[in-house]
Amino acid sequence: MPSQREAAIQLNHAPDGVGYKLLELPPELLALLESDTPPILTLESSTNSAVLKNGTQSWGLRQKNTSNALILLKTSEEITTSSSEVPEASLNAISTIHDTIELVPELAASTTAPVARGKWHEKFARGR
Template sequence: MTSQEEAVGIPLSHAPDGVGYKLLELPAELVALLESADPPVLTLHPSPTAALLKTPDKTYSLRQKNTSNALILASTQTPSPTSADDATTSTATTTTSSSSGGLSLIATIHETIELIPLETGEAVPAATARGKWHEKFGKTR
């Protein structure tokens, strides 16, 4: 038996689902509010420079943060029973199909959205581009 036949790992497949995910970073006070017994309704509002998330007591400005380190969204695959699982065989086989379980990589995320709390009556900060990368690519994002 070779070392490759002895190695057992987690099957990994690339299966993008085409949904298009955005990762939203929530401040601790907003998480506590949403997890309370009576969570409020949140609303999104446009403004000339940014989107605004409003709760009954507070307003947050949404800001996109790009990252050079991608975040990979994965989903587990559950093994599906097959007739081969019921039979006993003496030969070792390797499968990469979904019948063996494992992980599916369904999306890669290169940016997150963070919420910046605004004080009552505070103006929404204007978006500012910094550096050559932002001048070239930031306007289209």
């Protein structure tokens, strides 16, 4: 029988079907976006990745896999009550993320970034 002294919170597996991606921003871009006059960013394609551009600055989007999964949690929208009329809070695990997107400064227009080949995690990520 639950009581207010118990500190347990129920955790439910409840994926919401949304495909989440985490984007790791470089500090200089974060400062621009948090300024009073945020810039207009454009997203363009290149030979080996997408490129985020702001005027003369550009960043390549690279997928970075991690062995430690990140679990996104959301509080339950419904508060369930048991027979003792004590409300029970719960959390829903809505998504598990295994990779992030990082922004890497692009090289000058005259040089191209080398294409990474042979890394098992990049081959594995293509199938997701």
